[in-house]
Amino acid sequence: SKREIKMRKLDSTKVRPLKSEQLLRIEDHDFALRPGFGGSPIPVGIDVQVESIDSISEVDMDFTMTLYLRHYWKDERLSFRSNKNKSMTFDGRLIKKIWVPDVFFVHSKRSFIHDTTVENVMLRVYPDGNVLFSLRITVSAMCFMDFSRFPLDTQNCSLELESYAYNEDDLMLYWKHGNKSLSTDEHISLSQFFIEEFSASSGLAFYSSTGWYNRLFINFALRRHIFFFVLQSYFPAMLMVMLSWVSFWIDRRAVPARVSLGITTVLTMSTIMTGVSASMPQVSYIKAVDVYLWISFLFVFLSVIEYAAVNYLTTIEERKQLKKRGKASGMYSIDAVQAMAFDGCFHDTDVDMDLTGFSDRCEENETRAGAASGSNVDTPRLKRKRSLKGNVGRIILQNNHVIDTYSRIIFPSVYIVFNFFYWGLYI
């Protein structure tokens, strides 16, 4: 009952102002208007501490950063009497009642102020009216990336702050401590990039509809670590090219072996190339890693073509030799190998042999064969044919064997030269 009497005495229609409001005299002013309204622009200092760079996405061409954003300005309407000159700290609920700068991130895709357990916002008011307003924000912003030197590239990205409503006649945005306004947590690091430098800069931005605005830039350069791509793409590609050279050392009569070796290395190169472009945006120019992989693919492809050429030329010469031998001695029906064995001349199906031995042998055996057949009429023709066949055979066998011999040297050396050029150019 005593309480009821007390309550009746007070006028319940009068809403008693809260102590902070009493202290700061919030109801006395209209905080929808900026400080110094109608007068000179209010200077707002900005200070940023970058907590982390969460991710860089090549496919979306953006980056995600978490930062503490601090604003410093002076609002005389918030000054209060104090003998200790100590500031008063408030949490987020006072923000709605006073004026704060409306800074936004230009070119941001998504952003939010963290709100666990309460809104991560701090307001600190000094007796003379200076205000410190701090927020913790995660923002995803666009970064235009150039992949022509990927993965040996360096990307420059920047986060831009600007006031949304107030142009430079009303609000002057500036870095509070110049270049030292930007600080980073000591353990800020990315797995794939090396953060080269953080720098702060400012500029003016012009909008035709609304005028000139102060814009602040947080610039940073990211250099990509090459190691992962060396292990994932370059090294396998190099090994595949080297595997394809193994084919030149294998006997050219082993047709299925050489063909399957060549075609399987082509398949593996193709798989490596697909794997690299899976995590990349579909750009319209060629990237450095594409250059390397496509040239390696070309080498592997050429080794298959080389063996096709070797095999084709071998077949042609076999056919020619068969035809010639068939006309001369009329031994169509005899198996080529047997005929050769009978002649003593080595057939192309046999191992390549020393060429001097070849011609001597052939002549020897031809003589014997001629004696065996007992035909002396054919001797001069045989002799002429023999020398011709010997010479032609020598040239052909020389060529085929030579293609392989030259390839064993040419392919590796051209590939090594290419590597010198590539790494010298891009690093």
Add this chain to the structure above:
Amino acid sequence: SHIYKNHDMTKTLRGKTEQLLRVDDHDFTMRPAFGGPAIPVGVDVQVESLDSISEVDMDFTMTLYLRHYWRDERLSFPSTTNKSMTFDGRLVKKIWVPDVFFVHSKRSFIHDTTTDNIMLRVFPDGHVLYSMRITVTAMCNMDFSRFPLDSQTCSLELESYAYTDEDLMLYWKNGNESLKTDEKISLSQFLIQKFHTTSRLAFYSSTGWYNRLYINFTLRRHIFFFLLQTYFPATLMVMLSWVSFWIDRRAVPARVSLGITTVLTMSTIITGVNASMPRVSYIKAVDIYLWVSFVFVFLSVLEYAAVNYLTTVQERKERKLRERFPCTCGISHSKTMMLDGNYSESDANSLAGYPRNQMVPEEEKQEKMVVHLAMSNESNSSRKRGLKGHVGLRIIQNTHAIDKYSRLIFPGTYIFFNLIYWSVFS
């Protein structure tokens, strides 16, 4: 009706809680003991679950009950039973609560089904217990140099956003026992080794010193999945490549395709591992194993290329040697080889798919043998035979020896590598 007319309709009847707690009498935007000493706020955490650990994003997600304990005299109320009053989330907006946030968190939220999962309990003397249920995703720097035989240490950090240590002192309410975990907390891929708490001061150049509380835990990865997925297939591929040394060296396509297919499979395994990993700039333990296995498989292909090449070279030399002496023409080349005891390339051709030589009937064989022996009665025949025999023996010895040695060297070296690897990393 009489009663209603007497009351003033413009008077808003205050809610009973507000009457009880006299919320409107005070300005709760200011902390308790504003302008005075720092208010101590005790924190108590019960971890409900560790939802996920992501290597690619290098973060972890945790769900926990976060409880704050402090004393606000403005909330004290007279009570005879000394019993506390429990409120839900709607009162939180009207009073002062500590503004604790999670440093290095990426995303977090207070669960709000069916209503905000918030509890407020006020005791008659002004003590407050404020509890909420939160899921937070926070950063954790992971070191993968020993992946997948690694242990990661992660921590969740709590701090007040606005109040420095002069205004708010954050501390663990029961020291090290402030951190409790549900008994069934477990992860599929990790073994949670321990949870413990620490506290420190953190300095911000612009704003001062803050109390920071840490929830630390260590996770040890279970190796079994990677054994089954990566190590075992790689080992099997290496062993498959050794099969090639036991196959006849004349079977060219067989040995080549065996070698090249094991290389292809190793390449696929390597690509598969890196798909779910972040792109780090150092080599991981699993990379070491896979690349060394890849090198073994690659070397088996090179070994057969060497065997094949040397066989070819020796056959050519041997034929050159044979030409200097009376030729053994008239004899089927393959038979010559068989008589010599050397392998002939026509046999090799047949294995490679070339048409086989027609089989020479037995009586011809006898003839040829006679011929051969007859011809070998010449003066230099013995020297030739000896030389040829030696050359032939040497050839077989050379190439056959590479295979024979490889059958021992490759497995021996691989087993040795495995012993070193597992003892270093386990």
